[in-house]
Amino acid sequence: MSGNHVIGEAAIRAGCRFYAGYPITPQNELTEYMAGAMAKLKDGTFIQAESELAAINMVLGASAAGCRAMTSSSSPGISLKQEGISFLSAMDLPAVIVNCMRGGPGLGNISPSQGDYFQATRGGGHGDYRNIVLGPATAQELADLTMLAFDYADKYRTPVMILQDGMMGQMMEPAVMPDPVDPKRLPPKPWKLDGADGRPSRIIKSLYLDPAEEEQINWNLAHKYEKITDEIQRAETYRTDDAQIIIVAYGTAARIAKGAVNRVREKGVKAGLFRPISLWPFPTRILKEVNKKVKDFLVFEMSTGQMVEDVRLSLEGKGNVRFYGRPGGVVSTPIEIAEVIEGKFGRV
């Protein structure tokens, strides 16, 4: 199964029963998979929407009705969905959004890239909100984090984004699929809109004309994000115990960096890898722990430098941070990154 198919199957197993999407490379296999999988279910709905905007708003509607709902796209299409994601956040609605990142800005190209980190981790649309963002790096994680994304979305009533890229989406790798969840056995949603017959009506909205009321809505969100930041910190540390230099990379870049770490280790260079899995909240606590023993960091991203800001913020000046980036859909080889670790390229 390709990475995109893995996400699709995991979503079905997580109890996702509504999917709406609009075609764009390199995530089309996911839409294709959902079309087939939903058709086989008695209670599944698949809609190829007329646009990205329509798809995200259909997800909003399904979510308000209490259904586990997902949409997916790639960079330019995700930009179009931002209005809907902002509305989902304002309304405290759960949803899972998959971004299979490609080269940008603009239409860019269809190669793997990591240029949407800021957009994903800073909210993306208008207003004072954040999304939980998960960055998988293996097919197994695509499956596991998709399951987790639906749980987080429901638990915190917030959109969760799976930030992968063209390489993760297209690559095939073995994965063990998690056990399926019965949507009927999920925790009840006492806020959902399912008809007010015999009970007071419920309202889900995002328009609050009174500034004082809107301020309270913003603080409610802020408190929710504080709770999430406290509770979700996920990262992988690899060969960091005796490391003198730590490479920080996520997703596809982390796979390449891991290969580079193994290469330079053979030559006696004590390198390790810190791989953030929760991109928002950024795993600051775990990085700080690593920073107690190591001072030198090299951030590698398939962008001109976005996550590097979170690394610097987390280290609070207590580390030397070097950056190396390959934007625009260029995929580095482990040899190239090994040379960067050895000091041949990169800027401070």
Place this chain on the structure above:
Amino acid sequence: MMGYILALTAMRDGKNVTYLPSYGAEVRGGTANCTVCVSDEEIASPVASSPDFAVVLNQPSMIKYQGLIKSGGLMIINSSLVEGDPERDDIEIIKIPANDMALDLGNEKTINMIMLGAFVAKTGITTPESLMNGLKEVLKVKKAGILELNRKGMEKGAEYAGRF
């Protein structure tokens, strides 16, 4: 398809595998490619800096990828479509006239199976039996004729590779 069958077969053999296709815009006769990693250990990067082996089906691919192969590595070339030699004296080169052999078998589509048979025979990454099982799983065809044709392709490729 060649890479996919190899990756699936190696996975069924209990190895760690990754299969990374090129999914960009490629023209017929161009340099569409895939990278397969097979390992006893966890595979860090599915992107190969310097592959041990390369199977090259046409001239543009030979030109584009000859420089990547690891020193001491192996390049299997479809000599029906590739003229000349790669500019490398530090790798082993095997030439297989796959198009001609496929035509002899009666179906040009067996080129990839001929090359795959040769590749597995030469590298020993998996066994011909496992490969056949992999092929069956991927093709999902009931028609014995199609399987038999592909099996023959693999066998011819392996036989030819045995000469080197």
